[in-house]
Amino acid sequence: MSVLGVPILEGLYPSTMDLYPLEAKEFNRIHPFYENLRQKRFTTTKCKKCGSEPFPPRVVCPKCNSDDLEWVDLPTEGKVLRFTEEVAGVPLGFESPLIHALVDLGGGRKLISRVVNCKEGELKEGAAVKLAVFDIPPMIIEKKGVMAEAERVFFAFEPVKK
Amino acid sequence: MPDRKVCIIGGGMSKWGVREASIVDMTQEAAKDCFDDVPALKRADVDGLLFASSYCGRRSFQVNAAPVMAERIGLKPTSICTRVDTLCAGGSSGIILATGLIRSGMADIVMIAGGEKLYTPQRWETYYSELASIDHDWDGAQGIGLPPPFFSMTAQEHMKRYGTTKEQLSAVSVKNRRNGATNPKGHFQKAVTMEEVMAARPIAPPLGLFDCTPVTDGCAAVLLTHEDKAKELSDRPLVYIRGTAQATLHSMSMNWPGEHLADWLHLRTAAKKVYERARVGPGDIDVAQTHDCFTISEIIEMEDLGFCKKGEGGHFVESGQSDFGGEVPVNTDGGLLSCGHPFGATGIRQAREMLHQLQGRAIKQVEGAKIGLTHNLSGLNVEHTILIYGREP
Numbered sequence: 001m002s003v004l005g006v007p008i009l010e011g012l013y014p015s016t017m018d019l020y021p022l023e024a025k026e027f028n029r030i031h032p033f034y035e036n037l038r039q040k041r042f043t044t045t046k047c048k049k050c051g052s053e054p055f056p057p058r059v060v061c062p063k064c065n066s067d068d069l070e071w072v073d074l075p076t077e078g079k080v081l082r083f084t085e086e087v088a089g090v091p092l093g094f095e096s097p098l099i100h101a102l103v104d105l106g107g108g109r110k111l112i113s114r115v116v117n118c119k120e121g122e123l124k125e126g127a128a129v130k131l132a133v134f135d136i137p138p139m140i141i142e143k144k145g146v147m148a149e150a151e152r153v154f155f156a157f158e159p160v161k162k
Numbered sequence: 163m164p165d166r167k168v169c170i171i172g173g174g175m176s177k178w179g180v181r182e183a184s185i186v187d188m189t190q191e192a193a194k195d196c197f198d199d200v201p202a203l204k205r206a207d208v209d210g211l212l213f214a215s216s217y218c219g220r221r222s223f224q225v226n227a228a229p230v231m232a233e234r235i236g237l238k239p240t241s242i243c244t245r246v247d248t249l250c251a252g253g254s255s256g257i258i259l260a261t262g263l264i265r266s267g268m269a270d271i272v273m274i275a276g277g278e279k280l281y282t283p284q285r286w287e288t289y290y291s292e293l294a295s296i297d298h299d300w301d302g303a304q305g306i307g308l309p310p311p312f313f314s315m316t317a318q319e320h321m322k323r324y325g326t327t328k329e330q331l332s333a334v335s336v337k338n339r340r341n342g343a344t345n346p347k348g349h350f351q352k353a354v355t356m357e358e359v360m361a362a363r364p365i366a367p368p369l370g371l372f373d374c375t376p377v378t379d380g381c382a383a384v385l386l387t388h389e390d391k392a393k394e395l396s397d398r399p400l401v402y403i404r405g406t407a408q409a410t411l412h413s414m415s416m417n418w419p420g421e422h423l424a425d426w427l428h429l430r431t432a433a434k435k436v437y438e439r440a441r442v443g444p445g446d447i448d449v450a451q452t453h454d455c456f457t458i459s460e461i462i463e464m465e466d467l468g469f470c471k472k473g474e475g476g477h478f479v480e481s482g483q484s485d486f487g488g489e490v491p492v493n494t495d496g497g498l499l500s501c502g503h504p505f506g507a508t509g510i511r512q513a514r515e516m517l518h519q520l521q522g523r524a525i526k527q528v529e530g531a532k533i534g535l536t537h538n539l540s541g542l543n544v545e546h547t548i549l550i551y552g553r554e555p
């Protein structure tokens with residue numbers, strides 16, 4: 001008999017260990033969000049029936065149940081309300097200090113985002129930050145027995161340099 | 163349809179800590195301790211098992227864990243046998259569900275067991291897996307993980323808005339580690355001084371090492387049944403589940419429901435409902451176990467549970483109002499800060515401590531306690547779960 005190894009030790013891609021979204025259209029109906037990101041646009045879905053613009057994007061409007069939605073742009077600049085610099089217990093895939101901020105995008109929209117391109121001690125409350133888009137490792141999709149790489153981007157915010 | 167009164171009749175725990183054991187081992191230990199607590203009960207009489215665990219699927223590669231645990235414990239449930247996952251509140255969710263099933267006559271004697279094996283053979287996987295605890299595609303991908311950064315910002319908000327001090331945060335840790343020092347089942351049996359807490363290495367400032375619950379392996383189990391069966395099985399005072407509530411108003415970092423991060427509207431929403439259902443107010447609570455995942459959490463919980471006014475939680479803790487001899491002793495067995503937090507087991511640990519308090523047999527007893535409250539927050543502060551127990555239904 002032959003004893004086979006643990007598959008991931010043989011170099012196979014385990015999507016259940018992938019910290020990033022499975023963005024490809026084969027796996028995700030909101031893949032336009034990521035395609036828009038690639039164009040440096042920060043977008044969400046707007047309900048054509050009732051006008052609600054929830055974030056993150058949806059495939060069905062949670063207010064009126066319509067599935068007639070369109071993509072709209074959100075602001076790409078905001079202001080830091082609070083921030084934190086995590087120095088211990090940072091997950092693999094991120095570097096210490098791992099900086100996060102509560103960002104006010106205006107119009108009642110606030111979100112917690114990672115802040116990149118920023119050194120420890122550099123960020124201040126009230127600072128202006130803007131959308132940062134960067135490449136992340138591709139996900140590997142099996143198509144008819146062939147492993148194909150699907151390229152991906154993700155986002156954070158970064159200080160606006162004066 | 164019957165409307166039966168529901169009692170908690172027994173509780174058990176495995177040893178909690180960094181365990182050289184699997185989740186299946188620790189579940190058996192907790193169930194043994196629980197059956198030892200109710201000697202008159204036979205395994206064959208238990209007709210339900212709810213197993214609360216979030217990470218068995220990821221860190222023990224075991225989904226559909228309830229039948230596995232039933233088989234190992236030696237149960238043959240015929241009314242209900244299922245897993246419950248509400249992360250930090252899983253155990254409490256199991257108790258709420260079991261209460262409904264027993265009250266309505268759909269089950270008679272239900273064991274709620276649960277816990278986690280969080281330490282993996284390589285430590286990176288322990289932390290990395292925490293990215294699954296929150297909204298994976300949006301928050302996990304931002305590296306928010308289990309939430310020290312989120313609670314760091316919450317603490318800053320409370321300090322700036324209400325003048326809460328690092329000493330007041332530390333007072334929570336000093337109290338809970340002192341309470342836990344005599345609890346042999348918890349992760350730590352060692353009190354810490356104010357100086358040690360203040361000087362501890364930073365995790366996400368202002369939160370330091372002793373402001374955060376540790377990563378802990380462990381399991382716990384309790385037994386619930388209806389009033390008549392409870393009288394038959396034990397001569398101890400009856401402890402009733404008087405009211406329950408669970409509120410969730412958002413699920414991701416964009417849609418925070420409160421005015422600011424230290425304003426926990428979802429906790430107040432759950433509190434209002436549970437007090438109505440239990441027909442009591444915050445002033446009637448003799449003892450409480452609240453979710454001290456971080457020191458700042460316990461301070462805000464004192465406020466939004468109604469034990470003190472908004473903004474006065476820091477002073478409430480510092481002045482001893484949440485300690486023995488104060489207004490309402492909180493986390494009498496050490497809480498999460500001393501016992502640790504194997505997510506699915508925590509609500510069950512709290513229920514067991516409440517059973518002991520209301521039966522007058524706790525290790526650190528609140529004299530004459532008649533009404534108790536347990537509380538969990540779960541995930542990236544997305545949900546609040548509260549139960550009220552009492553010596554009267």
Ligand SMILES: [Zn+2]
Nearest residue numbers: 047050061064
């Ligand atoms: Zn709509």
